[in-house]
Amino acid sequence: MRNVDRPNTPKSLENNAPKWTKKLLDAIAKHHADGTPIDANLYKAYSKKDVLATLKTMYSDDEGLCFCCYCESEIDKVDFPHIEHRKPKAKDLFPESTFDWNNLHLACQKCNIAKGDKYDVNSPILDSVADLPIKTHLSYKVSTTKGIYRETLSSRGVTTVKHADLDRKTLRDARLKVFLEVTEAIREILRLANDPRTYTYKKILRDKCAGEYGSLIEWLLDDYGIIA
Numbered sequence: 001m002r003n004v005d006r007p008n009t010p011k012s013l014e015n016n017a018p019k020w021t022k023k024l025l026d027a028i029a030k031h032h033a034d035g036t037p038i039d040a041n042l043y044k045a046y047s048k049k050d051v052l053a054t055l056k057t058m059y060s061d062d063e064g065l066c067f068c069c070y071c072e073s074e075i076d077k078v079d080f081p082h083i084e085h086r087k088p089k090a091k092d093l094f095p096e097s098t099f100d101w102n103n104l105h106l107a108c109q110k111c112n113i114a115k116g117d118k119y120d121v122n123s124p125i126l127d128s129v130a131d132l133p134i135k136t137h138l139s140y141k142v143s144t145t146k147g148i149y150r151e152t153l154s155s156r157g158v159t160t161v162k163h164a165d166l167d168r169k170t171l172r173d174a175r176l177k178v179f180l181e182v183t184e185a186i187r188e189i190l191r192l193a194n195d196p197r198t199y200t201y202k203k204i205l206r207d208k209c210a211g212e213y214g215s216l217i218e219w220l221l222d223d224y225g226i227i228a
Contacts (some may be wrong), residue, residue: 001070001138001159002215006129007058009101012048017099020045024098028091043089048101052083055106061211068108070115070164071129071171074212079109088117102129107164114165114170118186123155125163131156140175140219145171148179158198178213179220186224 024042031038058149060066066075075081084107087094097103105128109116126137137157142150150166161167184203185205189198205226209218221227 001072001128001134001166002218003132003134004058004069004128006102007054010048010050010054012050013046013099013101014030016045017101020073020099021096024095028095030178031091031126038091043095043098046104052081055083055104059106061214062207063211065211066106067212067214068111069105070107070111070160071166072213072215073108073174075106075108077212082107082109082112084112084115086125088119090117093119108225110168111164111166112172114168115163118163120163123159126156126160128188135215135219138215140216142179143172144176148175151211175213175216178216182208182217182220186220188227189226190224 007208015222020042022036026047027038027042030036056066057222059069067073068075068078069084085094085098085103086105087097087100087103089095089098094103095162110147115125126134128134129136137152137154139153140159141151142148147169149172150157150161152161182205189201189205192198192201205217205221208214209221
C-alpha cells in the first residue's frame with residue numbers, strides 16, 4: 001500500500017450522489033420500519049464508466065497498468081478491478097458513504113473479498129490518499145524462506161494488513177521475487193560506482209516505484225541510499 005493523489009470527482013457522482021444517497025437511505029429506513037426489501041440496484045448506482053475510469057487513472061503507473069490500492073498487485077494479472085468502499089456500504093455500517101468519492105478506491109478481487117464489510121472504528125484501515133505518509137504505518141520485513149511480509153508500525157497498520165489479508169502467501173512470494181530482482185540491480189549499481197550508466201539504472205528503478213509493488217521497491221532504494 002502506498003500514497004496516491006485523488007483526481008476530481010467524476011461527473012456522474014458530482015451530479016447524482018446526493019440524489020442516489022437519499023434514495024438509498026430512504027429505502028433503508030423503510031426496510032427498518034416495515035421490512036420492505038431494499039432494491040440491490042440502489043447500492044450499485046456508483047458503477048459508472050467514468051467512476052471506474054477515474055479510479056483506474058488514480059491507481060495506475062506511467063504505462064497505464066492498474067494496481068490494487070491495498071496489495072499493489074497489478075490487477076490485470078490477478079483478476080478484474082473492483083470499486084472498493086473503504087468504509088463498507090452495508091446498511092448497518094456506512095450506507096451514507098456509498099457514493100462519497102473520497103470513500104472509493106480500486107482493489108483486486110482478493111483484497112476486496114478479504115476485507116468485505118470489516119471496519120475497525122478505533123483503528124480504521126488506512127486511506128491511501130488521506131493518511132500521509134503510509135510508510136509511517138507500514139514497512140517490510142524479509143524472510144528468504146517465507147517471502148516478504150508487511151511490517152506493521154501502528155495499530156492502523158495492523159488493521160490494514162489483517163483486514164485486506166496483505167500477508168497471504170501469494171503476495172509474500174510475489175514480493176520476494178521483486179525483492180531479489182531489485183536487490184540484484186542495486187548491487188550492480190553499487191558495483192559500477194561512478195559509471196555514467198548508473199544514472200539510467202537508478203532512474204529505471206525509481207520509475208518502477210510508480211507501478212506494481214512500488215512501495216517495496218522504494219523501501220529497498222531508500223534502504224540502500226539510491227537516489228535517481
